[in-house]
Amino acid sequence: MHRVFIPFLALAALALPMHAKPLQVFILAGQSNMQGQAKVSTFEHIGMDPETKPMLDEMMGPDGKPKVCERVWISSIGCADQEQIGKLTAGYGSSQNGPKIGPEFTFGLYMQKFTDAPILLIKTSWGGKSLNTDFRPPGAGPYVFNDTQLANFQKQGKDIEKIKAEKVAATGVYYRLMIEHVKRVLGDIKRVVPSYDAAQGYELAGFAWFQGWNDMVDQGTYPQRDKPGGYDAYSTVMAQFIRDVRKDLDKPKLPFVIGVIGVGGPTSEYGPDQQRYKSTHQNMRDAMAAPAALPEFKGSVAAVRTEQYWDRELKLARAKENEVKEKAQKAAKEQKLKPAEERALAEKMRAESLTERERLVLEKGVSNAEFHYLGSAKILGGIGKGLAEAMQQLRK
Secondary structure: OOOOOOOHHHHHHHHHOOOOOEEEEEEEEOOOOHOOOEHHHHHHHHHHOOOOOOHHHHHEEOOOOOOOOOOEEEEEOOOOOEEEEEEEEEEEOOOOOOOOOHHHHHHHHHHHHHHOOEEEEEEEOOOOOOOOOOOOOOHHOOOOHHHHHHHHHHOOOOOHHHHHHHHHHOHHHHHHHHHHHHHHHHHHHHHHHOOOOOOOOOOEEEEEEEOOOHEEEEEOOOOOOOOOOHHHHHHOOOOOHHHHHHHOOOOOOOOOEEEEEEOOHHHHOEEEEHHHHHHHHHHHHHHHHHHOHHHHOOOOOOEHHHHHOOOOHHHHHHHHHHHHHHHHHHHHHHOOOOHHHHHHHHHHHHHHHOHHHHHHOOOOOOOOHHHHHHHHHHHHHHHHHHHHHHHHHHHH
């Protein structure tokens, strides 16, 4: 009889579950579009396009309901009044008028395809927050008002010292909340991932950032925003944000993906009514993407142009619908119609002007405003998938 001696460490490994590889931890942060404003009711629209139908198949289970990921857990703050934790599924977007999704759903689904290790998403997202103030990293120093801002405050008779004090109090608040929450979750992973065993350990595997709107519309902070280089200050603070996150989480080469704001689609396709925004939007996008080109971040930071996921069919249908609305309002004013009569006229003109397909995609594909990517699961699902694919490329 031959006895086989197995080293103690090997026995310990055998005692762990087969999937007990280091937990892969990804941080998702940003403002309202990272929260996600796409209602689950817009999922059906994804399947109306042969190109995105495969993504819908990843998102929906055999029972016709959104999948529940067995290897992906999430802790999310900012989307609801309290922290949300559990296995990843639909419903971790903004809690207002939900259930909704943000990029986290498809990000988790596709990261799950790229690795057989368990995954934890830590999502910190709050609507209406800027990088220049709210998420300002400590290494960027204090927010400094420019001369134009100060002169305007003086003309308006405002208390400049009070404004400065309020800005100091607001600066970096959400950066700190983000870091604090990440450390809190990592300090007690089992609270979020019940099957986690400290013996398996975890790896901080990546950070995805999706923000930009509040900085883009902040003319005070960026007075030359419609000029080349008008958002250079954003690029500078974004680069420092990456450095500080890596320092504060003790991960010097943490893979970092920047989701570049792309509301409205490529600026080259902007219509006549969008031309006044074209240079501002393009300048902001270029500024957001700029840190990925810095030599110090080569191979560890990537920028994803989310304009590529904008739905052109929805855009054209919306433009046509808005044109019909304007004509209806003009006709109602000329005919002095009552509100009920105006609504009836608008519906009649809409039915006559829009094709059945156009009415259907608008009904199935839109659940929010344009600055929230139309509340489209097709668009936000594509963005989450794109962020995951970029992250996987960095990890390789």
